[in-house]
Amino acid sequence: MENKANAARYYDIHEEKVFNSGHQACPGCGQALAFRYVLNTMGPETIAVVPPSCAAIISGPQPYSSMRIPVYQTTLEASAASAAGIKRALIARGKEHVHAIAIAGDGGTYDIGFQALSSAAERGEDIIYFCMDNEGYMNTGTQKSSSTPRYAYTTSTPGGKPTKKKNLAEIMAAHQIPYVATATVGFPDDLVRKVKKAKEIKGTRVIIILTPCLDGWGLADNASVKISRLAVFTGIFPLYEVENGVKYTLTHGSDGTPISAYLKPQRRYRHLTAEQIDTIQQEVDEQYDILLRRVKCFA
Amino acid sequence: MISKPTAMLLTGNHAVSYGAMLARPKVIPIYPITPQTPIAEKLTELQLSGALEAETMTPESEHSAMAACITASLAGVRVFTATASQGLMLMHEMLHYASGARAPIVMANVNRTIGSPWGFWPDQTDSLAQRDTGWIHYYTESAQESLDTVLQAYRTAEQVSLPAMVIHEAFYVSHSLEVVEVPSHAMVDSYLPPFTPEIMLDPSINRSWGNVVNQEMFWRHRKYLGEAMEQTLEVAAKADAQWKELTGRGYELVEAYRCADAEVIIVTMGSMAGTTREAVDMMRARGLAAGLLKVRLFRPFPVQKLQSLLKGVPRVMIMDRNFSPGLGGVLHQEVKAALYGMKKAPPLYGYLVGVGGLNVSPALIEKLVRRTLREKAEINSIWVGE
Structure with missing residues (x-):
C-alpha cells in the first residue's frame, strides 16, 4: 500500500505548453494524458515523428496541430528510421541540441515498426x-497486436488472444541501449521524471507508456488513471527502468493486489473463466518475480 | 578535394559515387544489394578518407534507408542513397512518400531483375514499375553519363522540389570500367549551389508535414506535383545545357542520333542506346538508313519532344529491356500513348529484347531493323530471344 500513498502524495510537474487542448482524442483518453506529460516535458526544442495511429489523430488534421x-x-x-533521419540532419546542421522523438502506438512498435x-537501437x-502502448490496434477498431495480453478480447481475437504479450522492455534492454523504461499515465510524476532523465542521456532511449484505451478495453470515461494504477499495483505492468541493459530499477510495483481487480472492470476480459484468471495470475507472479530478481541481481 | 578535372578509370557504380561525393550530401542512409553495393562501399571509403563529409547511416532495410532520406531532406540537408531491384521494391511505399513530401532526394538505382525466380541480370522492370511514384527518372548508358547525371539530377530536383532517380543497368554499366573525367569540386560547386530550403523541419520554423488532409487538399497537392513535373522538362533541359557549357558534356533529355532521313528510328533507353549507336553507324555504312532515339528522361515523359522527333518517320521500332505482363514493353506502350492521335504518326514495332539481361548485340539490332522494314506493324510487343 506504500506505493499508493507515495504516488498520491505529490503531483508537481513543470509543464512547457507544447501540447494543447482542442486535440482530437476521445474524452478521457489515456494517451492524451501521456502526450501532455511527454511533450510538455520535452519542451519546444523538439521535432516529433508520428506514424499512423491514434497519435496521428491526436496530432490533428491539416492545417491544425x-x-x-x-x-x-x-x-x-x-x-525509428524517420526520427533517426531528422537527428542526423540536425547533427549535420550543427543543431544537435534539438531532440528528435518518435511517438508510435504498440502496433507501430511491437509489430510492423x-x-x-531494433536497427536504430543497434x-x-x-x-x-x-x-504509446494501448495493447492493440485501437485506431482501426481494436485488433490484436503482439502487445495484446493473453485472453484479451479484440475483434481479431473474438475468443480471446491465445498467446502472451510480447515483452518489449526486455527486448529493448537486450539491445543494451542507455535507457529503457516503462511508465503509465496513472503515475504522472514517475512518467515525467523518466522523460526528464531520458532527455539528459545520449543515444537510443525507449519509454513504453501504458495508455489505457477506454473504447478498446471497455472502460468508463473516467477510468483511465484508475485502471493504469491497478495495472501497476497488480504487477501486470510494473514501472521500472533499465540502464545500459543491466541496471534495473523498480520505480513502482505490485502491492499484492490480485489480478482480478484489474481484469474485472474491463469489458475485454469479461468472458474470462476462473481458470483463465488463475492462469493470468500465475503468469503475472512469475514475470514479476523474474523482474524482482533482475533488480536485485543488478542492484 | 578534387582540384582539377581528372581522368580516372572507374566502373559505372564508382562513377556514381564520385558524382554523389562532388554534390556534398550531408546524410547518406544506404543499404547493400547486388549490384549496387560498390556505390555504397566507395562512398563509405571516401567518407573514411575525409574526402566526403557526411553522416552515413546503415539501417536494416531499404525501407528504413528511404524513410531516413526523406526526413533528413525535410530537415534541411542534401541526401543521397542508392539501391537496386528488390531494394527498390521494398522502398516503393516510401518513394511515394518522398515525392509527396516534395523531398529532392537523389538516388541511384542499378537495374536488376526482380524475383522470383532469383536473378542478378540487367532488366529495367524494377525502375519502370516505379513510374507512378512521382520521381524524376533518368536512364543513363555509360559511367561518365551516370556521374554527370547525378549532378544534373541534384540541380533539377532541388529547383522543382521533386526526388530524382538516376538509373543504369546491372553489370553492362554498373561494373564496366571506363575512363571517366571527374570534374573538380570548384566546377561542381559553381554548378550546384548549397541546398538551403526556406521551409524545413526545424523548431525555429515550426512547420509540420504529413498529417491528414481532406479531399480538396489532396487533389490540390497532386495537381501541384503534376505542375512541378511539367516544369521539370524545362529545368532539366537547362541543367543539361549548363553542364555542357561547363564541361563540354551534354546529353539532352531525348537524344536523336543520325535520325535525319532515317527509314527506321530505334527508340530505347539505357545501355542499349550505346549498342544501338554502334549498330546505326554500321548499318549506315552499309546504306541502311537507321537512326537512334535515346530516351534519357523517362519521367516526366517528354511527349512533345517525341512527337516532333517521330512525326512522319516511315517506321519506328522500340526496344524494351523490361516486361509488363498483360501489356508488353513499357517504353513501347508509353511511346504509343505519346503519339496517339498525332497526324503522320509512324507505325510502331515493339520488341521485347534483352528481358532478363539477354545480350542485345549490334547484329541482333540490325536483324530487327530488317524485320521492321519487311513486316507489318503489330499492336502487341513481340518477344525476341531463343
Whole structure:
C-alpha cells in the first residue's frame, strides 16, 4: 500500500505548453494524458515523428496541430528510421541540441515498426522513442497486436488472444541501449521524471507508456488513471527502468493486489473463466518475480 | 578535394559515387544489394578518407534507408542513397512518400531483375514499375553519363522540389570500367549551389508535414506535383545545357542520333542506346538508313519532344529491356500513348529484347531493323530471344 500513498502524495510537474487542448482524442483518453506529460516535458526544442495511429489523430488534421513543435507523419513501419533521419540532419546542421522523438502506438512498435526500432537501437541513433502502448490496434477498431495480453478480447481475437504479450522492455534492454523504461499515465510524476532523465542521456532511449484505451478495453470515461494504477499495483505492468541493459530499477510495483481487480472492470476480459484468471495470475507472479530478481541481481 | 578535372578509370557504380561525393550530401542512409553495393562501399571509403563529409547511416532495410532520406531532406540537408531491384521494391511505399513530401532526394538505382525466380541480370522492370511514384527518372548508358547525371539530377530536383532517380543497368554499366573525367569540386560547386530550403523541419520554423488532409487538399497537392513535373522538362533541359557549357558534356533529355532521313528510328533507353549507336553507324555504312532515339528522361515523359522527333518517320521500332505482363514493353506502350492521335504518326514495332539481361548485340539490332522494314506493324510487343 506504500506505493499508493507515495504516488498520491505529490503531483508537481513543470509543464512547457507544447501540447494543447482542442486535440482530437476521445474524452478521457489515456494517451492524451501521456502526450501532455511527454511533450510538455520535452519542451519546444523538439521535432516529433508520428506514424499512423491514434497519435496521428491526436496530432490533428491539416492545417491544425495540437502540438507547438514540428511534427512529421511517417509510415507505420518507419518511425525509428524517420526520427533517426531528422537527428542526423540536425547533427549535420550543427543543431544537435534539438531532440528528435518518435511517438508510435504498440502496433507501430511491437509489430510492423519493430525492425526499424531494433536497427536504430543497434546503431545507437540519438533519438527518444515513446511507445504509446494501448495493447492493440485501437485506431482501426481494436485488433490484436503482439502487445495484446493473453485472453484479451479484440475483434481479431473474438475468443480471446491465445498467446502472451510480447515483452518489449526486455527486448529493448537486450539491445543494451542507455535507457529503457516503462511508465503509465496513472503515475504522472514517475512518467515525467523518466522523460526528464531520458532527455539528459545520449543515444537510443525507449519509454513504453501504458495508455489505457477506454473504447478498446471497455472502460468508463473516467477510468483511465484508475485502471493504469491497478495495472501497476497488480504487477501486470510494473514501472521500472533499465540502464545500459543491466541496471534495473523498480520505480513502482505490485502491492499484492490480485489480478482480478484489474481484469474485472474491463469489458475485454469479461468472458474470462476462473481458470483463465488463475492462469493470468500465475503468469503475472512469475514475470514479476523474474523482474524482482533482475533488480536485485543488478542492484 | 578534387582540384582539377581528372581522368580516372572507374566502373559505372564508382562513377556514381564520385558524382554523389562532388554534390556534398550531408546524410547518406544506404543499404547493400547486388549490384549496387560498390556505390555504397566507395562512398563509405571516401567518407573514411575525409574526402566526403557526411553522416552515413546503415539501417536494416531499404525501407528504413528511404524513410531516413526523406526526413533528413525535410530537415534541411542534401541526401543521397542508392539501391537496386528488390531494394527498390521494398522502398516503393516510401518513394511515394518522398515525392509527396516534395523531398529532392537523389538516388541511384542499378537495374536488376526482380524475383522470383532469383536473378542478378540487367532488366529495367524494377525502375519502370516505379513510374507512378512521382520521381524524376533518368536512364543513363555509360559511367561518365551516370556521374554527370547525378549532378544534373541534384540541380533539377532541388529547383522543382521533386526526388530524382538516376538509373543504369546491372553489370553492362554498373561494373564496366571506363575512363571517366571527374570534374573538380570548384566546377561542381559553381554548378550546384548549397541546398538551403526556406521551409524545413526545424523548431525555429515550426512547420509540420504529413498529417491528414481532406479531399480538396489532396487533389490540390497532386495537381501541384503534376505542375512541378511539367516544369521539370524545362529545368532539366537547362541543367543539361549548363553542364555542357561547363564541361563540354551534354546529353539532352531525348537524344536523336543520325535520325535525319532515317527509314527506321530505334527508340530505347539505357545501355542499349550505346549498342544501338554502334549498330546505326554500321548499318549506315552499309546504306541502311537507321537512326537512334535515346530516351534519357523517362519521367516526366517528354511527349512533345517525341512527337516532333517521330512525326512522319516511315517506321519506328522500340526496344524494351523490361516486361509488363498483360501489356508488353513499357517504353513501347508509353511511346504509343505519346503519339496517339498525332497526324503522320509512324507505325510502331515493339520488341521485347534483352528481358532478363539477354545480350542485345549490334547484329541482333540490325536483324530487327530488317524485320521492321519487311513486316507489318503489330499492336502487341513481340518477344525476341531463343
